[in-house]
Amino acid sequence: xxxxxxxxxxxxxxxxxxxxxxxxxxxxxxxxxxxxxxxxxxxxxxxxxxxxxxxxxxxxxxxxxxxxxxxxxxxxxxxxxxxxxxxxxxxxxxxxxxxxxxxxxxxxxxxxxxxxxxxxxxxxxxxxxxxxxxxxxxxxxxxxxxxxxxxxxxxxxxxxxxxxxxxxxxxxxxxxxxxxxxxxxxxxxxxxxxxxxxxxxxxxxxxxxxxxxxxxxxxxxxxxxxxxxxxxxxxxxxxxxxxxxxxxxxxxxxxxxxxxxxxxxxxxxxxxxxxxxxxxxxxxxxxxxxxxxxxxxxxxxxxxxxxxxxxxxxxxxxxxxxxxxxxxxxxxxxxxxxxxxxxxxxxxxxxxxxxxxxxxxxxxxxxxxxxxxxxxxxxxxxxxxxxxxxxxxxxxxxxxxxxxxxxxxxxxxxxxxxxxxxxxxxxxxxxxx
Numbered sequence: 001x002x003x004x005x006x007x008x009x010x011x012x013x014x015x016x017x018x019x020x021x022x023x024x025x026x027x028x029x030x031x032x033x034x035x036x037x038x039x040x041x042x043x044x045x046x047x048x049x050x051x052x053x054x055x056x057x058x059x060x061x062x063x064x065x066x067x068x069x070x071x072x073x074x075x076x077x078x079x080x081x082x083x084x085x086x087x088x089x090x091x092x093x094x095x096x097x098x099x100x101x102x103x104x105x106x107x108x109x110x111x112x113x114x115x116x117x118x119x120x121x122x123x124x125x126x127x128x129x130x131x132x133x134x135x136x137x138x139x140x141x142x143x144x145x146x147x148x149x150x151x152x153x154x155x156x157x158x159x160x161x162x163x164x165x166x167x168x169x170x171x172x173x174x175x176x177x178x179x180x181x182x183x184x185x186x187x188x189x190x191x192x193x194x195x196x197x198x199x200x201x202x203x204x205x206x207x208x209x210x211x212x213x214x215x216x217x218x219x220x221x222x223x224x225x226x227x228x229x230x231x232x233x234x235x236x237x238x239x240x241x242x243x244x245x246x247x248x249x250x251x252x253x254x255x256x257x258x259x260x261x262x263x264x265x266x267x268x269x270x271x272x273x274x275x276x277x278x279x280x281x282x283x284x285x286x287x288x289x290x291x292x293x294x295x296x297x298x299x300x301x302x303x304x305x306x307x308x309x310x311x312x313x314x315x316x317x318x319x320x321x322x323x324x325x326x327x328x329x330x331x332x333x334x335x336x337x338x339x340x341x342x343x344x345x346x347x348x349x350x351x352x353x354x355x356x357x358x359x360x361x362x363x364x365x366x367x368x369x370x371x372x373x374x375x376x377x378x379x380x381x382x383x384x385x386x387x388x389x390x391x392x393x394x395x396x397x398x399x400x401x402x403x404x405x406x407x408x409x410x411x412x413x414x415x416x417x418x419x420x421x422x423x424x425x426x427x428x429x430x431x432x433x
Contacts, residue, residue: 050176084137093145093377109210112139178293185286260386296353303357314358322351330406
């Protein structure tokens with residue numbers, strides 16, 4: 001029998017001092033119910049499956065030369081895994097609030113394994129790659145919604161500081177993206193079987209972390225819900241807190257910029273600059289990805305100092321950084337400078353990392369105990385719409401140059417910044433603002 005938290009606690013929000021029901025504690029940590037390391041296997045699984053989701057990214061240049069795919073097709077294959085991510089997030093996340101984290105998350109590793117297997121054997125087939133990407137997306141959607149909530153609950157149950165869960169989940173996700181991209185770029189550039197080796201390595205990692213995950217204690221036992229009917233389960237897919245005005249005014253506008261910024265940095269810019277990278281275009285694409293995500297990880301370590309429950313400070317700073325990064329991307333695209341491109345990737349990476357932490361922190365303050373995974377799923381689903389930015393810009397580039405497209409993006413980013421700034425202290429959870 002697994003050990004879990006029997007019921008959500010009623011906690012006090014420091015913003016208003018009024019009791020609210022939720023999975024996130026904003027006061028002192030409660031009594032320890034789990035081992036302090038209980039979250040490690042979940043974080044490792046999040047990292048491994050994020051690895052599989054992003055190992056494809058630095059290989060975009062390889063697929064263009066290997067199979068002759070057009071930029072629109074390659075960017076479409078990059079975005080294809082969003083078709084798996086969104087349903088897995090919106091269905092798996094809320095259902096795990098009812099059925100438990102374990103039974104919904106354990107299938108993620110086998111699904112990710114199957115996705116990498118298809119990518120390894122179908123390197124010249126757009127259909128095989130597309131299906132493999134969708135499978136990797138399904139697995140990634142499950143770990144982002146359920147894994148993030150599980151890490152949060154295990155951290156809280158071990159007496160960790162209130163913000164630790166969001167920070168650990170975000171760091172695990174970004175570390176997986178970084179390691180997957182870096183390893184894939186190195187193996188594709190210098191190892192034998194460039195279109196296969198990275199996927200074989202990932203398959204081995206998913207097996208190891210998937211087995212490790214089996215021992216993790218459940219935090220949302222399903223025993224009290226076992227007699228729910230199918231209609232009851234479907235009704236649980238609703239996420240009431242998604243209508244919270246704080247979510248609509250602060251989280252929703254920023255969310256698409258999370259992966260919009262990342263995709264700009266490690267999908268669009270490397271493609272534009274790869275012809276200036278000499279004999280190592282794949283390694284350069286990998287470097288851009290590592291720089292982006294490395295800066296994302298770095299700023300996430302500072303996220304707890306920047307983020308606050310009293311205002312939208314972290315979201316505002318994130319959007320300011322992203323706006324500057326998009327302007328730098330426009331300049332890099334105009335002059336085709338490798339150095340300026342790397343600098344733009346670093347700035348966009350910082351914006352991505354801080355926007356991710358800010359969004360998750362806002363979500364965990366807004367969500368009630370019954371829909372933490374559900375609201376996390378909604379946030380990530382909106383965030384992943386940003387991965388359609390590369391394919392949209394690739395299609396528009398036949399009529400409008402990339403520097404002009406990036407300039408338009410910078411204007412939109414500034415508009416988002418102003419909107420979030422106007423909601424600085426509006427509708428804080430636990431208040432009537």
